[in-house]
Amino acid sequence: MATSIFINLPVKNLNASVAFFTQLGFSFNAEYTNEQGTCMIISDTISVMLLVESFFQTFTGKPLVNAHQANEAILCLSTDSRAEVDRIANAAVAAGGKPVPQQSQNEMEFMYDRNFQDLDGHLWNILYMDLNLAQQTARPEVATQ
Template sequence: MAFTADKVFINLPVKDLTKSVEFFTKLGFEFNAQFTDENATGMIVNDNTFVMLLVESFFKTFTKKDISDAAKSTEVIVALSADSREQVDELVHKALAAGGKPSNDPADHGFMYAWSFQDIDGHLWEVMYMDASAVQQAE
């Protein structure tokens, strides 16, 4: 039997929790108060996906490994699907206006459109739209 998870929690270390919450609030994300204190917050992506933003010292309590410096190296790219190409552009523009940095240029593959940014801690976020009808035609 294959393993399936009901919910997904992505844990990311952040340098300043308040600034990270301000950044992601400007992008339109909300936070679960039940999972929020001075060390962490639960950012709601959808009903089943959450990004736990953890202050670096607290994040360190979950691992024996060093924390990667996301401004210098990449360990993960968080990819989010959008409902349209316009929504991709809108979210990336909000991220850049809120203090994020550019990552890759927009990529148009016909059936898929993607653009990415770095959050204020350097974590990579890919926002993509996939035309489901084009994918179904290719099958």
């Protein structure tokens, strides 16, 4: 059986978050949806549980991070093309997200990525890797160290 991952994210406004991610092309599992949260489908083995902050808080005694003010994690999703990276990143900004400028330019020719913040400030990285080009530019001496 393939391992699945369920990422739990607190959100202030569930309906606004669903509308935002719907505009990015994601769908939701109605079986795992109520007024406290929903299950956003990323792939067959990856889901993101968008949970209203008060409900999310019942799972931990730790305070929630304000993702607009502090980093908690960067959620990276791979795509099949550079065009899909651009489609998702552009859709995120059009839906009310904020672009996140690259802090350093990616020096690997085989990688292309863009970043954005969702409505709650969570950081997302959308990535395309050209695996054929990656193999051509691999540095075997680094892998053996």
